[in-house]
Amino acid sequence: ILCFDVKSGKKLWERRFTATGGTGCHPKTNMAANTPVTDGKRVYALFATGDLAALDRDGNLLWYRSLVGDYPKISNQVGMASSPVLHDNILLLPMENADDSFVAGVDATTGKNLWKIKTRQTTNWTTPVVRTSGGQSEAIFQNRSEVQARDPKTGKLIWELKDVKLSASCCPNVSGDLVFLSGGPYLAVRPKGKSAEVVWESRRLSSGYSSTLVHDGKVYALGKVGPRCTNAKTGEELWKTRATGPFSASPVLADGKLYCPGETGIVTVIDVSGEKPKAMAKNDMKDVLLATPAIADGAIFLRSDKTLWCISK
Numbered sequence: 001i002l003c004f005d006v007k008s009g010k011k012l013w014e015r016r017f018t019a020t021g022g023t024g025c026h027p028k029t030n031m032a033a034n035t036p037v038t039d040g041k042r043v044y045a046l047f048a049t050g051d052l053a054a055l056d057r058d059g060n061l062l063w064y065r066s067l068v069g070d071y072p073k074i075s076n077q078v079g080m081a082s083s084p085v086l087h088d089n090i091l092l093l094p095m096e097n098a099d100d101s102f103v104a105g106v107d108a109t110t111g112k113n114l115w116k117i118k119t120r121q122t123t124n125w126t127t128p129v130v131r132t133s134g135g136q137s138e139a140i141f142q143n144r145s146e147v148q149a150r151d152p153k154t155g156k157l158i159w160e161l162k163d164v165k166l167s168a169s170c171c172p173n174v175s176g177d178l179v180f181l182s183g184g185p186y187l188a189v190r191p192k193g194k195s196a197e198v199v200w201e202s203r204r205l206s207s208g209y210s211s212t213l214v215h216d217g218k219v220y221a222l223g224k225v226g227p228r229c230t231n232a233k234t235g236e237e238l239w240k241t242r243a244t245g246p247f248s249a250s251p252v253l254a255d256g257k258l259y260c261p262g263e264t265g266i267v268t269v270i271d272v273s274g275e276k277p278k279a280m281a282k283n284d285m286k287d288v289l290l291a292t293p294a295i296a297d298g299a300i301f302l303r304s305d306k307t308l309w310c311i312s313k
Contacts, residue, residue: 001014001015001036001043001045001053001055001059002014003043003057003059004308006297006299006310009308009310012059013058013059014059015053015055015059015061017047017051017053017064019031019047019049019051020049020050020051020066020068020069021047021048021049021050021051021066021067021068021074021076022049022068022075022076023048023049023076024076024077024078024079025048025076025078025079026078026079028248028290029048029078029079029081029290030048030079031047031048031049031079032047032048033048033079033080033081034046034047034048034080034081034082034083034084035083035127035292036083037083037084037085037086037091038057038086039086039089039108040057041056041057042054042055042056042057042062042108043055043056043057044084044086044091044108046082046083046084046093048076048079048080048081049068049076050066050067050068050071050074050076050080050095051064051065051066051067051068052064052065052066052067052084052091052093052106052111053065054108054111063110063111064111065111067093067095071095071100071102072100073099073100074095074097074099074100075097075098075099075100075123076097077097077098077123078123080095080097080125081125081169082094082095082096082124082125082126082127083127085127085128085129085130085139086108087130087137087139087152088137088152088153089107089108089109090105090106090107090108090114090152090153091105091106091107091108092104092105092106092128092130092139092152093105093106094124094126094127094128094141096119096120096122096123096124096143097121097122097123097124098121098122098123099121101118101119101120101121101122101124102116102117102118102119103116103117103119103128103141103150103155104116104117104155105139105152105153105154105155114153114154114155115154115155116155117150117155119141119143120143120145120146122143122144122145122168123168124143124144124168125168125169126141126142126143126167126168126169126170126171126172127171128140128141128142128171128172129171129172129173129174130152131149131174131179133177133191136151136158137151137152137153138150138151138152138158138159138191139151139152140172140174140179142166142167142171142172142181143166143168144165144166144167144168145162145163145164145165145166146160146161146162146163146164146166147160147161147164147166147172147179147181147189147196148160149191158191158194159191159192159193159194159195159196160194160195160196161181161189161195161196164181164183164187165183165184166181166182166183166187167181167182167183167207169208169209170182170183170207170209170210170211170212171211171250173211173212173213173214173219174214175214175215175217175232177190177191178190178199178232178233179191179196180212180214180219180232182205182206182207182211182212182221184203184206185201185202185203185205186201186202186203186204186205186206186212186221187200187201188200188201188219188232188235199233199235200234200235201235202230202235202237204223204228204230204237205219205221205223205228205230206221206223207221207222207223207247208222208223208224208246208247208248209247209248210222210247210248210249210250210251211250211292212250213250213251213252213253213258214232215253217231217232217233218230218231218232218238218272219231219232220251220253220258220272222243222245222247222250222251222260223240224245224246225242225243225245226240226241226242226243226245226260226268227240227241227243227251227258227260227270227277228240229272229277238275239276239277241270241277241279243260243262243268243270244260244262244264244266244268244282245260245262245263246262246263247260247261247262247263248263248289248290249261249263249289249290249291249292249293250292252292252293252294252295252300253272254295254300256271256272256273257269257270257271257272257273257280258270258271258272258277259293259300261289261292261293261302262289263288263289263290264288264289265284265285265286265287265288265289265304266282266283266284266285267282267283267285267289267293267302268281268282269281269282269283285302285304285307285309287304287305287306287307288304288305289302289303289304290305291303291304297312298312298313299311299312300312
């Protein structure tokens with residue numbers, strides 16, 4: 001885990017850990033494919049080895065847990081990449097794999113299980129998302145064949161949608177009363193009682209490894225040749241355009257501009273503030289880009305295989 005000063009890029013601290021789980025993976029990934037999460041005071045990092053670390057903002061270790069030590073049958077055949085989500089001091093852990101597969105809620109202060117629920121044995125790389133409906137928080141977990149909404153505090157099942165063909169790598173989105181699920185086809189569903197009804201579906205929003213982006217009533221998806229934009233309420237396609245791919249990272253949007261990072265290192269910038277897209281720039285970072293950019297305080301952060309960039313005014 002590394003920490004850098006935002007203004008200067010100076011490395012402030014680095015902490016290394018010994019892996020307790022397997023380190024085998026697909027050539028396109030590594031043991032740090034999972035994204036860390038922070039509440040501003042503490043940082044939590046889940047590694048593909050099944051190791052989970054909690055540190056304070058100065059890099060001091062608060063607690064460390066070997067999930068493979070607790071559950072030795074966790075399988076890491078091609079590399080796990082799901083990221084933990086922090087909600088109300090609870091770490092939501094998606095640990096779906098080919099053997100000891102589960103989702104869990106972990107006390108962020110102690111690292112101990114609050115709840116743990118066994119799931120279907122299947123390799124999965126999606127990250128959950130939390131939504132609030134009627135004052136009730138829901139942790140939404142997606143895998144290849146179903147989506148489940150659970151109470152983050154107890155793990156109790158709130159609603160589910162079964163027997164659907166969904167992506168094992170793209171994360172769900174939420175907007176208003178709709179939940180958006182990548183798959184074949186792409187689904188916009190409305191939770192209703194213990195299940196969910198399909199509002200619309202589309203076979204044009206296939207996005208490979210990239211998660212879709214939902215913003216201001218529109219769905220953006222990166223396909224093989226570039227982004228498509230769809231009306232979030234109806235599924236009607238609004239436009240499509242080209243960008244330099246292929247894509248593993250997900251698109252990000254800020255200040256009316258869509259950033260599309262291609263694997264070859266070219267980031268295509270598209271103005272999407274109007275009715276039609278307008279290509280603005282293609283920036284060649286000259287390195288492999290597989291990680292989704294982060295945006296904060298007027299700056300965009302790009303991580304390649306070799307370099308971390310901060311770009312701002």
